[in-house]
Amino acid sequence: MTNPPGLSVVIPMYNEELVIPALVARLRPVLDALDETYEVVAVDDGSADATAALVEKHRLEWPQLRLVRLRRNSGHQAALTAGFHRARGEFVVTIDADLQDPPETIGDMVRLSRDENLDVVYGVRSDRSTDTIFKRNTAGLYYKLMRRIVGPDLPQQAGDFRLVRRSVVDVLRRMGDQVPVYRLLIPSLGFTSGTVSYVREKRVAGETKYPLRKMISLAWDSTADFTAAPLRLATWLGMTAFAGSLIFMVFGVVVWANGTVIPGWTSLFLAVLLFAAVQLICLGLLGEYIARIYRALQNRPAFQIGYDSADVTETPVVAA
Ligand code: UDP
Ligand code: MG
Numbered sequence: 001m002t003n004p005p006g007l008s009v010v011i012p013m014y015n016e017e018l019v020i021p022a023l024v025a026r027l028r029p030v031l032d033a034l035d036e037t038y039e040v041v042a043v044d045d046g047s048a049d050a051t052a053a054l055v056e057k058h059r060l061e062w063p064q065l066r067l068v069r070l071r072r073n074s075g076h077q078a079a080l081t082a083g084f085h086r087a088r089g090e091f092v093v094t095i096d097a098d099l100q101d102p103p104e105t106i107g108d109m110v111r112l113s114r115d116e117n118l119d120v121v122y123g124v125r126s127d128r129s130t131d132t133i134f135k136r137n138t139a140g141l142y143y144k145l146m147r148r149i150v151g152p153d154l155p156q157q158a159g160d161f162r163l164v165r166r167s168v169v170d171v172l173r174r175m176g177d178q179v180p181v182y183r184l185l186i187p188s189l190g191f192t193s194g195t196v197s198y199v200r201e202k203r204v205a206g207e208t209k210y211p212l213r214k215m216i217s218l219a220w221d222s223t224a225d226f227t228a229a230p231l232r233l234a235t236w237l238g239m240t241a242f243a244g245s246l247i248f249m250v251f252g253v254v255v256w257a258n259g260t261v262i263p264g265w266t267s268l269f270l271a272v273l274l275f276a277a278v279q280l281i282c283l284g285l286l287g288e289y290i291a292r293i294y295r296a297l298q299n300r301p302a303f304q305i306g307y308d309s310a311d312v313t314e315t316p317v318v319a320a
Contacts, residue, residue, distance in 0.1 A: 005064070006036035007091045007110060010083030012076055013055075014045040016097040018205035020054045023097055028062060030103045036091075036110060040065045043083045046073035059309060067309040074303035076209070077218075078179045080160060082305055084172050093163045094182075099204040101161035108196045109163040119168050119191035123161035126197040142219055146184060149227045154187050155195055162186070179302045181222045188226075224288060231289060234282035241278060245271075 009031065011023070031038050044052045044067060055067045068086050070079060080094055091110055095101045101123060109121040128136050139157070147154045160183060164172075168191055172182075187193070210218075223230065255262055 003037070004088040004090070005039045006089055007031075007034070007038040007093065007106075008083075008087035008089030009038065009040045009106065010043060010080065010087055010092060010094045011040065011097050012043045012045055012079030012083065012094075013047060013051050013097045014073060014076070014079070014209045015047045015049045015051060016206060016209075017047075017049045017051050017054055019098050019203075020051065020058070022204045023099060024058050024062065024065075026099060027103045030106065031064070034107055034110065038064055039087070039089065041083050041087050042067050042097075043079040043086075044069045045075070045079040046070050056309070067307070068305055069307040071304045071306040075179070075214075076160070077181060078303040080182055081172075081177060081179050082303055084169050085177075086305070086308060086310070087169065090166050091163055092166075092169055093161075095161050098206065100201050101159075102198055102201060105161070105196055105198045106163075112194050112196060113163055113165065116194060117192070118194045119165045120186060120193035121163040122155045122158040122187075122193060122195045124155055124195045124197045125157040125159070125200045127199040128157070130200060130202040138215060142222075145219070146222055149223060149229070150184050150188055154184070155193075158187075158195070159183060161198075164191075167191070177301050177303060178296075181218065181225055184222055184226055220288075224292060228289070230285050234285060237278050237282065241275065 009027070013020075016023075027040065031040070040062075042055045042065065044055065046069075052067060052069055055065065059065045059067060066086075068082055070082055074082075083094060084092065091113060093106050093109060095103065095106070105123060109123070112118060113121050128139070131139070143154075143156050147156070164186065168186065168189070171189060172185075252262060
């Protein structure tokens with residue numbers, strides 16, 4: 001593959017050995033039927049299972065398949081970043097490994113982008129009934145919050161299944177190895193865009209790689225990367241507490257002037273606790289933003305590519 005392909009399909013994979021056979025069986029015929037030259041960039045995000053070995057095995061009979069390995073587990077968005085760095089196509093489609101995003105939609109995305117000359121085509125989930133009630137509700141809340149932060153241009157229910165053109169990839173690559181939240185960053189860049197809707201399917205095998213901990217972390221990253229509004233919360237909390245204590249002060253003085261003293265311990269204790277809590281929350285928030293500045297200053301690589309099958313010319317060695 002010396003000429004860059006027309007289409008790159010980037011697939012982040014973390015411990016996805018169970019889904020790879022089904023993925024290859026469903027993806028390959030779809031891509032072969034397209035009128036495009038293509039490559040499939042499987043990004044192994046430091047899997048501890050046989051993911052990489054399996055991809056290498058399939059590479060023996062599928063020359064368009066390419067394996068990029070990160071040295072350690074760096075997270076979904078980092079794997080996407082690695083994919084954007086290494087993909088060579090004019091169109092780059094990112095898709096989950098677990099077949100929750102139907103590969104058949106890739107063709108629609110490419111056609112729409114070509115016909116209407118669009119830089120970005122979002123895959124929009126028209127139906128999430130196969131997701132759990134918990135996932136649907138938390139996702140609903142997440143997109144509502146993000147729309148407030150990014151603005152009304154943010155496509156709803158659009159995750160990381162999307163097509164971007166080379167022009168967009170060039171902008172993304174200029175960010176170096178910073179790891180942004182792509183589903184917010186890309187809409188905020190203002191490229192021409194369209195949407196293709198699809199039905200979110202069930203994970204074909206294995207378990208979600210997004211436990212609650214990672215969901216919360218994604219939601220917080222999305223918020224803190226795009227807005228400093230939580231910092232304003234400190235001011236707001238302070239003002240409210242101040243107003244409250246003014247009222248209480250007046251009340252206390254009036255009661256005292258009338259010759260009584262409010263018995264103290266409980267109210268004093270509660271007030272101290274409340275203000276300590278408010279202060280700690282504000283300090284924590286401040287700390288979160290300072291940590292971000294600190295990390296940005298350190299400029300440590302968020303991920304490292306340890307291997308790219310496109311860099312090696314010999315046939316793959318398969319261990320498993
Ligand atoms: N993923 C990854 N690194 C991680 C977590 C997830 O590359 O640390 C990949 C995973 O293999 C999958 C995609 O990101 O291809 C989406 O993850 P998953 O399907 O588990 O998330 P969900 O659909 O449950 O939100
Ligand atoms: Mg999934």
